Amino acid sequence: ALPISVRTGLAMMGSLDAFNKEISAEGVPPFGMGLGINTDTVVVGNMGSSQRFDYTCLGDGVNLASRLEGQSKPYGVKIVLGPKTAAQVEDEYFVLELDKIAVKGKKEGVNIYTVLASTDVGGMAEWLLAKEQHNQMLTHYRNRDWNLAENFVKELQGEFDGNMDHYYEVWLERITEMREKTLPDNWDGTYVATSK
Numbered sequence: 001a002l003p004i005s006v007r008t009g010l011a012m013m014g015s016l017d018a019f020n021k022e023i024s025a026e027g028v029p030p031f032g033m034g035l036g037i038n039t040d041t042v043v044v045g046n047m048g049s050s051q052r053f054d055y056t057c058l059g060d061g062v063n064l065a066s067r068l069e070g071q072s073k074p075y076g077v078k079i080v081l082g083p084k085t086a087a088q089v090e091d092e093y094f095v096l097e098l099d100k101i102a103v104k105g106k107k108e109g110v111n112i113y114t115v116l117a118s119t120d121v122g123g124m125a126e127w128l129l130a131k132e133q134h135n136q137m138l139t140h141y142r143n144r145d146w147n148l149a150e151n152f153v154k155e156l157q158g159e160f161d162g163n164m165d166h167y168y169e170v171w172l173e174r175i176t177e178m179r180e181k182t183l184p185d186n187w188d189g190t191y192v193a194t195s196k
Contacts, residue, residue, distance in 0.1 A: 006089045009035045009079050010117045034072025038065035038082035067103035068112060071193060075099070076166025077114040086113035093117075094127060096134060096160075098167070100142075101193045109190030116163050130159035137171075142189035146179050 012035070020030035040061020048054055061082075068080040075098050086095050094116045100109040116127075137152035150172065157168045174191070 003037065003039055003085055003088055005037045006079075006081070006085065006093060006115055009037055010093075010115065013078050014117070032073075033078070034069055035079045036065045036067065036069030036072065036082075037079065037085050038062075038068055039084040039088060040064070040082070063105070064103065064110070067105070067193075071101070071103070071112065074170065074193075075112075075114070076170050077164070079115050081113040081115055083111045083113070086111075086115075089115065094124075094131075096131060096164070097138060099138075099191055100189050101191045103193050109188065114164075114167075116160055127160055130156060133159075134164075138189075141171075141175065141178075144178075144183070144187075146175050150175050 012033070016031065016033055024030060038061050040059065042057050042059035042061050044055075044057045046053065046055050047058065064082055068082060072078060072080050077098065080098065081089075081095065086097075089095060095113050096116065098112045098114055100111050102109045133152055133156055137149050137156065140146075140149040140152060153168050153171050153175070157165055
């Protein structure tokens with residue numbers, strides 16, 4: 001079953017865009033929002049003690065979803081998906097891999113993704129071509145081919161209706177940062193996130 005959370009997240013972002021257009025006409029600054037969506041087995045129910053009792057959701061999958069939400073701003077995207085969610089929706093939605101990161105509190109890397117909604121169905125072929133370039137850029141980055149990765153990033157700016165431009169700006173900074181690091185021989189492309 002397709003995670004309804006992704007459809008809901010895209011609908012929320014669409015509503016936020018409409019709301020921001022309304023308030024900008026009144027001179028009010030726009031609101032921002034980031035979402036983290038992860039699919040996993042968790043524990044849900046009434047938990048606690050007589051001092052503190054609540055209906056809640058617990059588990060590693062919940063913690064990862066929270067960490068993914070925290071990465072939306074650093075990566076310059078509105079929605080960050082965990083790997084299971086991305087795999088479940090990639091046939092229905094336009095999914096792009098962002099990075100492989102070790103979120104705060106974890107040592108092992110996890111691949112993270114974003115999902116985009118195209119307003120121009122005719123432009124999807126162009127998006128698919130750009131997605132191939134995007135994936136090549138990530139491959140060059142993970143192979144430490146910094147110059148090739150940087151060239152792809154520069155070519156990709158403006159693609160995807162500009163939805164990924166902030167991400168590509170961040171990626172140029174990342175490549176500059178990684179060029180100066182001494183990486184271990186077995187580096188697999190995992191970036192250690194310092195922010196929650």
